[in-house]
Amino acid sequence: MRELVQAQAPESERARTLTTAIVDQMWATGLMTAFNPVEAGGLEPSFAEMIETWIEMAWQDGSFGWVGIANLPSSFAAAAYLPDEGFAEVFGAHRNRVTMGGQFFPNGQGHVVDGGYTLSGSWSFGSGTGHSEYVAAGFFPMADGEMRWVSEGVPEMRVAVIPREQITFTDGWFVQGLKGTGSYDYNVQELFVPEYRTFELFAREPLRGSSPAMRMGLMPVTAAGHASWALGVAKSMLDDVAELAATKFRMSDMASLASRPTFQKGLAHHVAAWRAARLLVLEAFSTAEAAVASGEALTPMLRADMRVAAVYATDVARECAEWAHLVAGTSSIREGSRLERAFRDMYTGTQHAFISEKVAMDAAQIWLGIIEDQFGL
Numbered sequence: 001m002r003e004l005v006q007a008q009a010p011e012s013e014r015a016r017t018l019t020t021a022i023v024d025q026m027w028a029t030g031l032m033t034a035f036n037p038v039e040a041g042g043l044e045p046s047f048a049e050m051i052e053t054w055i056e057m058a059w060q061d062g063s064f065g066w067v068g069i070a071n072l073p074s075s076f077a078a079a080a081y082l083p084d085e086g087f088a089e090v091f092g093a094h095r096n097r098v099t100m101g102g103q104f105f106p107n108g109q110g111h112v113v114d115g116g117y118t119l120s121g122s123w124s125f126g127s128g129t130g131h132s133e134y135v136a137a138g139f140f141p142m143a144d145g146e147m148r149w150v151s152e153g154v155p156e157m158r159v160a161v162i163p164r165e166q167i168t169f170t171d172g173w174f175v176q177g178l179k180g181t182g183s184y185d186y187n188v189q190e191l192f193v194p195e196y197r198t199f200e201l202f203a204r205e206p207l208r209g210s211s212p213a214m215r216m217g218l219m220p221v222t223a224a225g226h227a228s229w230a231l232g233v234a235k236s237m238l239d240d241v242a243e244l245a246a247t248k249f250r251m252s253d254m255a256s257l258a259s260r261p262t263f264q265k266g267l268a269h270h271v272a273a274w275r276a277a278r279l280l281v282l283e284a285f286s287t288a289e290a291a292v293a294s295g296e297a298l299t300p301m302l303r304a305d306m307r308v309a310a311v312y313a314t315d316v317a318r319e320c321a322e323w324a325h326l327v328a329g330t331s332s333i334r335e336g337s338r339l340e341r342a343f344r345d346m347y348t349g350t351q352h353a354f355i356s357e358k359v360a361m362d363a364a365q366i367w368l369g370i371i372e373d374q375f376g377l
Contacts, residue, residue, distance in 0.1 A: 015180070018067055048286055064180070077159070079209070084207065086196040102137055119192075126183055126184050128183070140156070178349055238270060263327055274316060321343055
């Protein structure tokens with residue numbers, strides 16, 4: 001898809017959502033369903049395969065990659081964890097041609113009623129909703145005005161899967177970077193959602209699919225996605241700067257960028273840092289995957305390792321992007337260039353709370369024995 005995505009990236013930015021041509025090609029290649037359970041037309045890839053796919057997508061274009069870490073895990077989770085009736089309604093009735101995006105954080109409240117929930121809430125940054133037939137919306141179930149609790153200090157959190165026509169979009173996606181992701185704001189008010197079209201946010205017991213990833217839940221898959229996205233965007237900038245260097249001459253400097261020792265040292269350092277971060281991500285997620293595959297528990301330590309790897313990879317990717325932006329000089333500020341777009345995308349995508357310093361601190365507290373677990377990891 002490289003040629004198509006590169007050609008269509010400016011139009012996706014202007015439209016503020018992926019072009020129809022890109023979305024159609026995601027379906028034509030099988031990419032849109034690739035991460036799903038087999039029963040939903042998927043391949044159930046390993047974490048290594050998911051990570052490399054996301055790196056490639058983000059290398060092609062930041063918005064394309066971001067939609068990849070939004071749409072693909074959304075349908076992955078819904079197809080794996082929805083009850084049979086919900087799966088039949090959402091996936092079966094549409095022959096698995098279902099694109100899903102949205103916000104899984106529980107910004108809504110679902111009041112328990114006969115057969116389901118009356119849902120109200122507002123969600124921001126609904127990534128990939130610009131072209132999604134179904135929209136995910138996280139919520140707290142409320143019984144008699146009170147939260148339900150799954151354990152001490154841990155409230156029940158669920159995700160509703162809602163047809164697009166029942167959603168009120170308020171858009172709001174006017175941003176610095178990731179402009180082509182269709183990450184619209186949306187809301188519902190007093191909407192009935194049947195129980196069978198909801199699933200637990202932290203579910204790890206799939207009703208469909210047999211891969212270890214299905215038994216690890218949405219959090220590790222989301223973390224792998226964020227790490228891969230940042231690595232992919234950073235790699236695009238490192239590759240573009242390396243290509244540019246042979247013909248790049250700075251004002252009053254007769255030597256090409258490629259011939260300057262400081263550039264050579266910087267390139268070696270940042271490429272090595274990128275490769276090390278990628279290997280850390282692959283190691284952390286593959287280790288946890290192997291443990292689950294062998295029947296072991298997904299321990300808090302394993303989950304902390306994966307989340308820290310994602311945070312670290314994001315930090316390294318941001319540093320690589322900053323270096324590439326600076327050494328490229330004015331070539332990196334030309335509006336519409338890949339370098340300029342990738343830089344904006346990097347400093348937008350890395351603001352996400354999922355890879356914030358709070359995540360690293362939570363993980364470190366598990367390593368130190370200060371806490372036994374943090375359910376959000």
